[in-house]
Amino acid sequence: MLLEQKRDREEIISRVAALDIGKASLVCCVRVPDGASPGRRLQEVQTYSTMTRSLAGMAERLRGLGVTRVVMEATSDYWKPAFYLLEAYGFEVWLVNARDVKHLPGRPKTDKLDAVWLCKVAERQMIRPSFVPPPPIRMLRDLTRYRVDLVAQAGAERNRVEKLLEDAQIKLSVVVSDLFGVSGRAMMAALIAGRRDPKSLAQLARSSLRRKIPALEEALTGHFSDHHAFLLGKMIARVEAIEADIAEVDARIEAQLAPFAEAAARLIEIPGIGPAAAAAIIAEIGVDMSRFPTPAHLAGWARFAPGVKESAGRKKGSGSTGHGNPYLARVLGQIAVSAARTNTFLGERYRRIARRRGAKRAIVAVGRSVLTIIWHLLADPEARFRDLGADFYLSRTDTERRKRNHVSQLEALGYRVTLELAA
Numbered sequence: 001m002l003l004e005q006k007r008d009r010e011e012i013i014s015r016v017a018a019l020d021i022g023k024a025s026l027v028c029c030v031r032v033p034d035g036a037s038p039g040r041r042l043q044e045v046q047t048y049s050t051m052t053r054s055l056a057g058m059a060e061r062l063r064g065l066g067v068t069r070v071v072m073e074a075t076s077d078y079w080k081p082a083f084y085l086l087e088a089y090g091f092e093v094w095l096v097n098a099r100d101v102k103h104l105p106g107r108p109k110t111d112k113l114d115a116v117w118l119c120k121v122a123e124r125q126m127i128r129p130s131f132v133p134p135p136p137i138r139m140l141r142d143l144t145r146y147r148v149d150l151v152a153q154a155g156a157e158r159n160r161v162e163k164l165l166e167d168a169q170i171k172l173s174v175v176v177s178d179l180f181g182v183s184g185r186a187m188m189a190a191l192i193a194g195r196r197d198p199k200s201l202a203q204l205a206r207s208s209l210r211r212k213i214p215a216l217e218e219a220l221t222g223h224f225s226d227h228h229a230f231l232l233g234k235m236i237a238r239v240e241a242i243e244a245d246i247a248e249v250d251a252r253i254e255a256q257l258a259p260f261a262e263a264a265a266r267l268i269e270i271p272g273i274g275p276a277a278a279a280a281i282i283a284e285i286g287v288d289m290s291r292f293p294t295p296a297h298l299a300g301w302a303r304f305a306p307g308v309k310e311s312a313g314r315k316k317g318s319g320s321t322g323h324g325n326p327y328l329a330r331v332l333g334q335i336a337v338s339a340a341r342t343n344t345f346l347g348e349r350y351r352r353i354a355r356r357r358g359a360k361r362a363i364v365a366v367g368r369s370v371l372t373i374i375w376h377l378l379a380d381p382e383a384r385f386r387d388l389g390a391d392f393y394l395s396r397t398d399t400e401r402r403k404r405n406h407v408s409q410l411e412a413l414g415y416r417v418t419l420e421l422a423a
Contacts, residue, residue: 011125017062018119019072020111021079025049028058029115030065031123043119045112055082059089067091071122073098074130083132094122094129131301133286140256141283145327147249147276154242161188161235169222175215180239183209187216191224192233253279263287266377269385270370271346272339277331281374284328289379295372302328304368332367339366345388346370352393 020027027047034040044065048058062070070086071094072079079095086093096118121127133141158180162173170191176184186204195201202216209216257264257279267278285298292298299305303324340350346366354362377383394402407417 013069013123013125015065015067015069016119016123017065017067017070018115018122019070019079019082020115020118021050021072021075021082022111023050023076023078026082027111027115028062029112029119030062030067031119032065032067043116045115047111050078050081052081052085055085059086059091062086062091063089069094069122071096071118071127073118093132094127095132096122096127097130131285131291134288136256136259137283137286140253140260140279143249143253143256144280144283147246147253148280148327148330150242150246150249154239154246157235157239157242161232161239164228164231164235168224168228170224171219171222172216175212175219176209182206185236187220188232188236192229192236194229196224250276257282260287262381263378266384267374270335270373270377271342271344271387272335272337272370277335280327280331284325284331285374285378287378289375292375295375298375299368299371302332302371304329304332304364304371329367332370333363335370336363336366339370343390345390345392348390348393 015030015032017028017030020029025047027045030044031041034042046058046061048054069092072082074095074097083093083095132138162179165172165179172184172187173179178184179188183204183206186206187201190201190204198217198220201220202213205213205216260282264275264278264282267273267281268275273281285292285302289298292301296305301324336346336350339346340354340362341347346369349369350362350366353365373385377385403419407419410417
């Protein structure tokens with residue numbers, strides 16, 4: 001066996017700093033070359049407050065020592081003030097996963113020792129930085145994530161409304177598909193105002209719902225009291241306030257998304273992606289795909305690819321993807337479910353996998369396909385989405401193989417199959 005030549009980057013970062021961050025204070029370890037003794041290193045460990053003035057003083061100290069790279073662990077949200085300030089000072093700032101720099105067992109563990117260990121690991125380039133988007137994308141991310149929280153709050157409040165009506169024996173949700181549609185809101189407003197006659201309330205139905213007036217009269221017959229009216233009024237007011245907030249956030253998202261409008265428009269061409277989903281995707285992964293060399297890197301970062309674990313020549317584990325970005329995973333899942341209802345390549349891909357391996361695996365597979373398409377669209381501004389069609393698989397599947405599959409399925413059902421060519 002011949003020895004192969006490998007190009008490994010053994011370069012040591014000469015001037016590096018590492019931060020062990022807490023809520024009120026942080027420990028900063030700096031390692032620089034010793035000019036008097038070549039090959040040796042000088043080290044400084046200091047504790048700073050996380051207040052802005054103290055962080056600015058630390059940045060000036062690091063600048064004076066000629067530090068080029070600052071590394072810190074992703075500790076809750078406490079890393080953000082230090083990261084953003086050092087970034088503004090022009091340092092190369094790395095945010096790293098705490099799992100990748102876990103302290104060695106059998107050694108004492110303190111904040112100072114953690115900072116020293118992180119600094120030693122960083123100077124030897126034994127870690128990789130996490131993805132932190134640039135400021136415009138960060139602001140868009142704050143808005144889209146807040147919108148998700150608002151939508152969840154509105155959904156929770158609507159559920160409370162339905163439970164309250166059930167408590168009052170008002171079965172409106174059985175007849176009305178959207179309790180907060182025009183008709184439903186009008187009926188609930190009338191209940192709050194003191195109207196209790198089912199026939200009068202049922203007449204508030206609009207459009208096609210008027211065909212269900214007899215059923216509405218039955219559903220609106222209950223024991224709705226002033227107590228229920230008070231609570232229902234508060235709940236509906238809360239829903240309306242949240243809806244107003246969502247509208248304002250949507251307007252802000254649209255303004256923040258303006259510089260990336262062309263990229264968003266190309267993403268919307270993908271089946272299942274609407275304006276809100278396109279904004280959420282750009283907010284989570286940005287538009288610069290140089291951070292992800294290939295689509296596989298993006299899928300791996302998003303945890304939409306099976307984990308690789310092999311020992312003694314055997315693959316171990318269940319092949320699960322692990323936990324990635326929950327906001328990106330949520331929107332990709334919604335896209336996959338929406339695409340499944342379409343007569344497109346992605347829709348047929350979902351249906352094929354769901355039949356054999358279940359809906360959950362189909363969602364992950366289609367989500368990965370969507371990420372691959374997104375990577376190509378964002379990596380090449382000239383690229384455009386072109387659907388391969390729902391018959392893509394059938395047109396490329398061997399005829400004999402398809403025939404064998406159909407025969408085996410019929411035989412599994414107990415049939416004896418004889419084939420002959422049609423005239």
